[in-house]
Each structure stands twice: as structure tokens, then as C-alpha cells.
Amino acid sequence: MFVVFATAKPMGVISxxxxxxxxxxxxxxxCTNCVKNCPTKAIRVHNGKAMIRDExxxxxxxxxxxxxxxxxxxxxxxxxxxxxxxxxxALVPPSFYGQFRGVNPARVRMALFKLGFEEVQDVSLxxxxxxxxxxxxxxxxxxxxxxxxxxVVVRLIKILYPELTEHLIPFKAPTDAMGEKVxxxxxxxxxxxxxxxxxxxxxxxxxxxxxxxxVGVKTSPIDKxxxxxxxxxxxxxxxxxxADVDEGELEVPYLGIGWGQSGGELQLLLAQMQDSSxxxxxxxxxxxxxxEFSRNNIKGVRYFELxxxxxxxxxxxxxxxxxxQARSDLRRLRSRGKSMIEHNEGxxxxxxxxxxPLQIGRLDGDLERAMEKLAQLEEEIAVLPGLDCAACGAxxxxxxxxxxVTGVASRSDCIFLLRKQMGDLxxxxxxxxxxxxxxxxKEKVDDKVG
Amino acid sequence: xxxxxxxxxxxxxxxxTRGGEVSxxxxxxxxxxxxxxxxxxxxxxxxxxxxxxxxxxxxxGEIEVLISSEQIKVVATDRGPGIPDxxxxxxxxxxxxxxxxxxxGFGAGMGLNNIKHYSDQLTVExxxxxxxxxxxxxxx
Numbered sequence: 001m002f003v004v005f006a007t008a009k010p011m012g013v014i015s016x017x018x019x020x021x022x023x024x025x026x027x028x029x030x031c032t033n034c035v036k037n038c039p040t041k042a043i044r045v046h047n048g049k050a051m052i053r054d055e056x057x058x059x060x061x062x063x064x065x066x067x068x069x070x071x072x073x074x075x076x077x078x079x080x081x082x083x084x085x086x087x088x089x090a091l092v093p094p095s096f097y098g099q100f101r102g103v104n105p106a107r108v109r110m111a112l113f114k115l116g117f118e119e120v121q122d123v124s125l126x127x128x129x130x131x132x133x134x135x136x137x138x139x140x141x142x143x144x145x146x147x148x149x150x151x152v153v154v155r156l157i158k159i160l161y162p163e164l165t166e167h168l169i170p171f172k173a174p175t176d177a178m179g180e181k182v183x184x185x186x187x188x189x190x191x192x193x194x195x196x197x198x199x200x201x202x203x204x205x206x207x208x209x210x211x212x213x214x215v216g217v218k219t220s221p222i223d224k225x226x227x228x229x230x231x232x233x234x235x236x237x238x239x240x241x242x243a244d245v246d247e248g249e250l251e252v253p254y255l256g257i258g259w260g261q262s263g264g265e266l267q268l269l270l271a272q273m274q275d276s277s278x279x280x281x282x283x284x285x286x287x288x289x290x291x292e293f294s295r296n297n298i299k300g301v302r303y304f305e306l307x308x309x310x311x312x313x314x315x316x317x318x319x320x321x322x323x324x325q326a327r328s329d330l331r332r333l334r335s336r337g338k339s340m341i342e343h344n345e346g347x348x349x350x351x352x353x354x355x356x357p358l359q360i361g362r363l364d365g366d367l368e369r370a371m372e373k374l375a376q377l378e379e380e381i382a383v384l385p386g387l388d389c390a391a392c393g394a395x396x397x398x399x400x401x402x403x404x405v406t407g408v409a410s411r412s413d414c415i416f417l418l419r420k421q422m423g424d425l426x427x428x429x430x431x432x433x434x435x436x437x438x439x440x441x442k443e444k445v446d447d448k449v450g
Numbered sequence: 451x452x453x454x455x456x457x458x459x460x461x462x463x464x465x466x467t468r469g470g471e472v473s474x475x476x477x478x479x480x481x482x483x484x485x486x487x488x489x490x491x492x493x494x495x496x497x498x499x500x501x502x503x504x505x506x507x508x509x510x511g512e513i514e515v516l517i518s519s520e521q522i523k524v525v526a527t528d529r530g531p532g533i534p535d536x537x538x539x540x541x542x543x544x545x546x547x548x549x550x551x552x553x554x555g556f557g558a559g560m561g562l563n564n565i566k567h568y569s570d571q572l573t574v575e576x577x578x579x580x581x582x583x584x585x586x587x588x589x590x
């Protein structure tokens with residue numbers, strides 16, 4: 001059952017932040033481009049504004065990509081908020097290194113230190129470790145599994161493919177495992193909890209959402225995220241002042257950095273597993289794949305690496321460099337990697353529970369009543385023109401029909417039905433106009449009598 | 451609740467381009483009815499296999515899905531040509547699909563097994579030169 005636009009909140013909770021994708025109302029023209037491109041049909045234009053339905057939004061940022069008015073946007077913390085903490089730590093995701101035209105990752109890290117971070121930690125290290133763990137897991141289990149590292153994919157599955165949640169590999173994402181480790185290490189060093197601020201330099205709103213609505217873990221080890229676009233210039237300006245670093249001295253997790261693009265995770269699996277793995281990126285293609293998988297129509301694949309953004313994390317909307325360039329640069333960096341970093345353990349990837357499916361989109365909690373509503377739904381679909389023009393504010397006629405049945409829209413929201421209603425009304429009116437007042441109807445009456 | 455038709459659809463022989471449409475719309479309907487996701491997946495897989503069976507092996511037919519408080523029933527009927535040896539048809543790997551169909555990735559000889567595996571009850575009425583009727587039941 002849809003709860004629309006006003007989300008019911010438990011008593012005593014004033015406001016719960018649910019999503020990272022936001023709307024600048026003053027910029028929204030009500031064009032419905034985002035409505036039609038939303039993979040979960042979470043957006044409706046109401047009163048000329050594209051409103052998001054909380055329970056369906058997975059923060060994939062497709063609406064941000066498609067909005068020509070830049071009305072759909074997203075917010076994260078700013079770089080300056082680092083100074084709120086005495087001991088700020090930067091978590092650097094693999095894709096971040098795709099933003100600097102192949103500059104040595106060690107130099108990028110130095111630049112982040114210069115900006116004021118006390119620690120700069122590579123999520124790529126946790127990614128390498130997770131790859132080892134995934135190999136072990138796949139060897140010890142016979143099932144078919146889906147990578148759970150992209151939080152948007154996990155949310156998509158929970159909402160639209162609840163039957164597939166059991167196929168999500170039961171591990172935390174590298175960002176979460178890394179976050180937990182650096183947090184624990186810092187506290188063990190004597191840093192006080194209130195002094196510690198763990199910042200993820202995020203490529204996407206989807207990861208920002210995990211801070212207040214975690215996927216898999218109970219509470220997020222990350223305090224705040226900062227969009228890549230908000231650190232980019234600062235890093236660039238400092239980079240100039242950072243001398244190049246002697247690579248021989250450093251252990252850069254080049255192979256883990258490969259995770260920043262689609263296919264990078266699979267490349268770290270054992271060769272025989274790579275043969276039975278598949279990598280798919282871009283939310284609409286991920287949906288097409290899951291449709292096939294759901295009807296048991298994908299054979300010979302044991303592991304799926306799925307990313308919501310096309311090309312993987314380098315395709316995240318917060319990145320500055322275009323995904324084609326970033327991907328090419330990241331590939332070149334990855335090719336420098338000979339082997340994974342050794343003695344790189346101490347992460348806890350095991351989930352505290354399992355991924356739970358969500359039941360969304362029911363017409364009614366009672367089967368019999370739901371059947372009645374289904375019949376109503378078919379009636380409405382028969383009445384609607386089936387043009388899927390979205391002028392009503394819903395993405396297609398089917399969805400408008402659902403909204404009518406659940407009582408949040410009406411037939412006259414459809415401009416074609418409205419036009420027909422007006423036409424009928426005009427006909428009735430002109431018919432009425434031809435009706436003469438009784439005093440003038442004499443001849444006709446005479447005719448009848450005669 | 452008495453048994454009611456949930457979905458009914460004609461299926462043409464060799465119509466691969468529409469293959470999977472019935473099971474896709476069915477999955478959507480089951481979600482609207484609030485059917486448990488595991489049950490929904492079983493019904494979807496069974497329907498998909500039956501749908502593809504009609505497309506690949508029969509002269510065309512129809513799928514009807516019915517629901518009651520206790521169960522979901524998927525009934526697939528076709529216009530022939532019938533299965534001469536049902537037992538053999540259920541052997542894993544047994545298939546009569548031609549190279550064209552196999553080239554498309556179908557006809558690996560697991561379809562009937564899948565249907566049986568995901569159903570709670572399956573009845574097959576068929577014979578050489580006869581129409582076939584598959585009735586798969588999945589309990590709610």
C-alpha cells in the first residue's frame with residue numbers, strides 16, 4: 001500500500017532523513033523526464049513538482065542524471081566540516097583515483113593529508129581483502145551469489161526483487177568493513193569517540209544514504225560523506241605542491257583500485273571463478289538482468305558483480321571527470337598492480353544478520369480485498385488510453401491506474417480522459433441549448449398531437 | 451476465497467520475442483497481491499518454463515493462472531502434438547529441441563524438471579498426437 005508524500009512516522013520521531021536525492025522546487029518545471037526514467041517508479045509530478053516517494057526511492061541518482069534543470073540534486077557534508085572533529089579520517093574509495101588523470105595514488109593521498117585529514121585510508125585495501133573472502137566463500141558454497149557492495153543494487157533487490165535477497169552474498173561492503181576497522185583502530189590508539197570523524201569521499205548519493213540508513217550493517221561506521229565534487233578542486237590545488245612519491249617505497253593497492261570500475265571486482269576472483277561470473281552495470285541493465293535471473297533464465301553464472309552506475313563507481317554522479325576518461329585512467333592504474341597487498345587483514349565482513357526483503361507495492365494486506373482492487377485496476381487500465389505520456393505526473397498508464405485504485409489520483413488527471421469528459425459535457429450542453437423553452441415548443445407539440 | 455482467474459494469455463508457437471511476457475506480468479500481479487516472495491518466484495519460474503514449452507514444443511496454446519485462498523494453479527494447454535513418452539521427457543537432459551532453439555539457449559532438457567521441482571503438485575495429460583495439459587499447483 002502506498003503512503004504518499006506524507007510519510008507516516010512513528011510517534012515521538014520528529015523527522016527521519018531517508019534519502020540523499022533532493023528536489024530544488026524552484027527549478028523543477030514538472031517535465032516528467034525523471035518520472036519516466038526512474039527504475040522503481042518512485043516519482044510523481046504533483047502540483048508541478050517532481051515528488052519522490054520515500055518507500056520506493058533507492059537513491060540511484062538516475063533522476064539527477066536526467067534532469068536538465070538540475071532541480072534534482074543531492075547534498076553531502078562539506079570539506080570544512082572536517083574541522084568539527086579533532087581526528088578526521090578520510091576513506092578513499094577506489095574510483096577516487098580515476099579523477100586525477102592517472103596521478104600516483106600515493107600523491108593523491110599526500111594531498112588529502114595536506115588538507116588536514118589525520119589519516120587517509122584506502123577502501124581498496126578492504127576491497128582486496130573482500131575479494132579473497134569472496135573466493136573462499138564461493139569455493140565453500142554451491143549457490144549463486146550477487147555482490148552486495150553497491151548499496152543501490154541491494155536496495156533495488158530488496159524492493160523490486162525480494163525473492164532474490166537470499167542470493168546477495170552475506171558480506172558487508174568494503175566501505176563499511178574499512179570504516180569499522182579504522183574506527184576501531186583509532187579508538188584503540190586512544191582517540192576519544194567524540195574526537196573521531198570518519199569521512200567517506202563518496203562518488204554517489206547512494207553511499208551517502210548508507211550513513212543514516214545502512215545496508216547490511218546495523219549502524220554505519222561512517223560519520224559523514226563528502227561528495228567527490230566538493231573535494232576535487234581542493235585536492236587539485238594541493239596536488240601541485242605535493243612532490244611525486246617514489247613508488248618503490250610504497251604499497252599501493254592497485255588491484256583493489258580496479259574495483260572502482262565495473263568488472264574490477266571480478267578481475268580479482270580466481271580464474272576459474274571469473275569464467276562463471278558476470279559483471280553488469282547501469283541500473284536499467286541491472287534490472288533487465290535481474291528479471292532474467294528471477295525467472296531462472298541465466299545459466300552457468302555463479303557470481304554477479306552488479307553496479308547501479310554505468311561503468312561502476314567511476315560513473316557516480318558526484319564524480320567530476322567523465323566516466324569514460326576515469327575508466328580509462330583507472331584501467332591504466334590497475335595494470336600497474338602485480339599482486340594484492342599481503343598481510344592486509346583484520347576486516348570483519350560478516351553481516352550481523354541477513355538481507356531482509358521488503359514487501360512494497362501491495363494493493364491490500366488482505367488477499368481477497370487485494371483481488372478486488374486488482375479487478376478495479378484492470379478496469380482503470382482499460383479506460384486509460386495506454387499512451388504512457390506521463391502528462392498526468394505518473395510514469396505510465398499502469399501506474400496511474402494503481403494510483404487511482406489506491407486513492408491518490410483520479411481519472412481526470414489523464415488529459416485524454418479529461419478531454420473526452422469535456423467533449424461529452426460540450427455535447428450535452430449543445431444538446432441542451434437546442435432544447436427550446438416550453439412556450440416556444442408549440443409547433444412540435446402540435447405535430448405530435450396531429 | 452473461491453478460485454478466480456488471475457491471468458489468461460494465448461501463446462503462439464515459435465513466438466520467442468514475446469517469451470517471458472506472461473511470467474513477467476504475473477510476477478507484478480503477485481507482488482500487488484502481497485504474495486510471499488519465495489512463492490512468487492516459484493510461480494514465476496513454473497509459468498516461464500510452461501510458457502517457453504508452448505513456444506518451443508507445441509503448435510501454440512494458452513496459459514491460465516488461477517488463485518484461491520490455498521493455492522495458485524498454473525494451467526498450460528496446447529493444441530498438440532503431444533508427448534509420446536512422458537517419463538522420458540522428464541529425464542534431466544532429455545530434449546527434442548532443434549539446433550535453432552538450442553542455439554538460443556533453450557531446450558537444455560531441464561524445463562520439465564524445473565516445473566516439477568518448483569511445483570507442489572504437477573499433473574500432465576498428454577499422449578502421442580494429443581493435446582497436452584499441464585496443471586501445476588503451488589500452495590500459498
